[in-house]
Amino acid sequence: MPNQYLEQNKQRFLDELFELLRIPSISADSAYHNDTISAATYIKNKLISAGADNVELCHTQGNPIVYGEKIIDPQLPTVLVYGHYDVQPAVPLELWETPPFEPTIRKTAVHPNGAIFARGACDDKGQAYAHVKAFEIMMATNTLPCNVKFMIEGEEEVGSTNLGPFCIANKERLKADVVLISDTSIIANDTPSIDCGLRGLSYVEVEVTGPNRDLHSGVYGGAVANPINILAKMIASMHDENNHITIPGFYDKVLDLTIQERAELNKAPFDIEDYKKDLDIKDVWGETGYTVLERTGIRPTLDCNGIWGGYIGEGAKTVLPSKAFAKISMRLVPNQVSHDITELFQKHFESIAPAGVKVLVKPHHGGEPVVTPIDSHAYLSAEKAMEKTYGKKPIPTRGGGSIPIVALFERELGLKSVLMGFGLDSDALHSPNEHYGLENYYKGIETIPYFFSFFAQK
Ligand code: BES
Numbered sequence: 001m002p003n004q005y006l007e008q009n010k011q012r013f014l015d016e017l018f019e020l021l022r023i024p025s026i027s028a029d030s031a032y033h034n035d036t037i038s039a040a041t042y043i044k045n046k047l048i049s050a051g052a053d054n055v056e057l058c059h060t061q062g063n064p065i066v067y068g069e070k071i072i073d074p075q076l077p078t079v080l081v082y083g084h085y086d087v088q089p090a091v092p093l094e095l096w097e098t099p100p101f102e103p104t105i106r107k108t109a110v111h112p113n114g115a116i117f118a119r120g121a122c123d124d125k126g127q128a129y130a131h132v133k134a135f136e137i138m139m140a141t142n143t144l145p146c147n148v149k150f151m152i153e154g155e156e157e158v159g160s161t162n163l164g165p166f167c168i169a170n171k172e173r174l175k176a177d178v179v180l181i182s183d184t185s186i187i188a189n190d191t192p193s194i195d196c197g198l199r200g201l202s203y204v205e206v207e208v209t210g211p212n213r214d215l216h217s218g219v220y221g222g223a224v225a226n227p228i229n230i231l232a233k234m235i236a237s238m239h240d241e242n243n244h245i246t247i248p249g250f251y252d253k254v255l256d257l258t259i260q261e262r263a264e265l266n267k268a269p270f271d272i273e274d275y276k277k278d279l280d281i282k283d284v285w286g287e288t289g290y291t292v293l294e295r296t297g298i299r300p301t302l303d304c305n306g307i308w309g310g311y312i313g314e315g316a317k318t319v320l321p322s323k324a325f326a327k328i329s330m331r332l333v334p335n336q337v338s339h340d341i342t343e344l345f346q347k348h349f350e351s352i353a354p355a356g357v358k359v360l361v362k363p364h365h366g367g368e369p370v371v372t373p374i375d376s377h378a379y380l381s382a383e384k385a386m387e388k389t390y391g392k393k394p395i396p397t398r399g400g401g402s403i404p405i406v407a408l409f410e411r412e413l414g415l416k417s418v419l420m421g422f423g424l425d426s427d428a429l430h431s432p433n434e435h436y437g438l439e440n441y442y443k444g445i446e447t448i449p450y451f452f453s454f455f456a457q458k
Pocket residue numbers: 123124156157158159160183184185195198201365366367399400401402403404429
């Protein structure tokens with residue numbers, strides 16, 4: 001019955017997602033604050049019409065959180081569904097083949113049946129909205145087997161800073177047995193997988209100041225430290241010849257996996273030639289002694305995300321700039337602690353700065369790494385649900401990205417999460433031409449009710 005309902009409502013489910021995708025709910029830019037409210041309101045209304053109770057926009061100092069629930073019997077287990085309706089900025093706009101907030105369907109090599117191109121299509125509107133539609137199906141076909149609570153936030157892409165306090169203030173309301181999240185990837189459409197770990201994050205912005213004003217690079221050049229040259233060298237020095245990070249103490253808390261665990265992780269299908277071809281690179285790069293899957297799954301990183309300063313307009317301007325800037329992210333693994341790593345970075349960055357410059361390190365948001373169990377009833381329910389719809393048992397994997405709130409769910413609400421995602425790494429999340437396979441969207445909607453039914457069978 002649920003599958004028949006899905007079949008009959010496919011087009012409407014797609015039209016509704018398109019409407020949500022047209023709202024530019026970019027959380028990083030406050031100019032879009034009203035759009036975040038529109039996106040939240042859209043989801044709120046759809047939860048109400050699907051039959052959820054106590055649906056509301058919970059206002060925060062930032063963007064609202066959509067909450068809603070259906071308690072069919074307090075004795076039954078409760079699934080807390082988490083997702084986010086906020087999206088990354090769409091710039092650079094000129095690299096989009098069709099405008100980011102005008103969803104269109106195109107075929108691609110990995111999505112021969114078509115994919116929806118729009119910012120947020122995969123991350124995370126398409127995946128979060130699949131839960132709203134799966135709920136509608138279960139309500140309409142009278143098959144909701146347990147209780148469900150929804151918490152769809154609008155600040156995931158900026159570190160979920162207001163969601164943490166909201167969770168702590170609403171512990172009773174958020175009582176549940178598990179958190180179900182679709183905001184990660186599977187290996188391929190014919191190779192389902194479930195992430196059982198996420199990396200944490202430390203994010204800093206640095207400012208290097210040389211002379212008190214921009215100078216003539218001929219008159220002063222050679223005698224005064226150039227903050228851009230210095231900053232580039234400082235950043236480069238943070239990896240050694242083995243691409244190991246040189247910040248003292250950086251690896252102190254890193255949990256090394258056993259040989260068996262590493263062997264298990266490397267069993268996941270991965271073709272390095274396909275990987276290189278997809279990215280148009282001649283070789284991969286990374287820490288000596290680790291495979292690509294390990295480098296992105298179980299090892300920490302340091303990357304410069306942006307660097308600027310000096311003259312970048314047309315033509316040449318001979319200037320020795322006063323300042324240089326960079327944004328740097330560090331992906332963390334168990335048991336590194338975001339705050340501690342930020343401090344280690346700051347101390348190190350200050351210590352390697354030559355006397356000719358002043359440096360300033362501004363910490364941004366962070367998040368802690370997590371590992372989720374693969375032997376829990378909830379994980380096994382997700383495994384069975386995916387096996388049902390993909391015809392194959394999903395492989396446990398480690399996700400390289402971060403969802404900062406997941407560690408807090410465990411710490412503050414005592415809840416483990418199941419990361420049952422349906423996207424692909426190649427769906428261009430955060431990049432121009434982000435997309436989400438039609439098949440992936442519908443497969444999610446089909447799989448979620450199975451999760452509920454397996455999970456309810458304690
Ligand atoms: N959905 C992603 C995280 C993700 C993607 C995990 C793919 C695993 C596989 C999430 O929206 C995201 O982008 N998180 C940010 C964190 C943040 C604090 C900006 C990230 O990982 O950069």
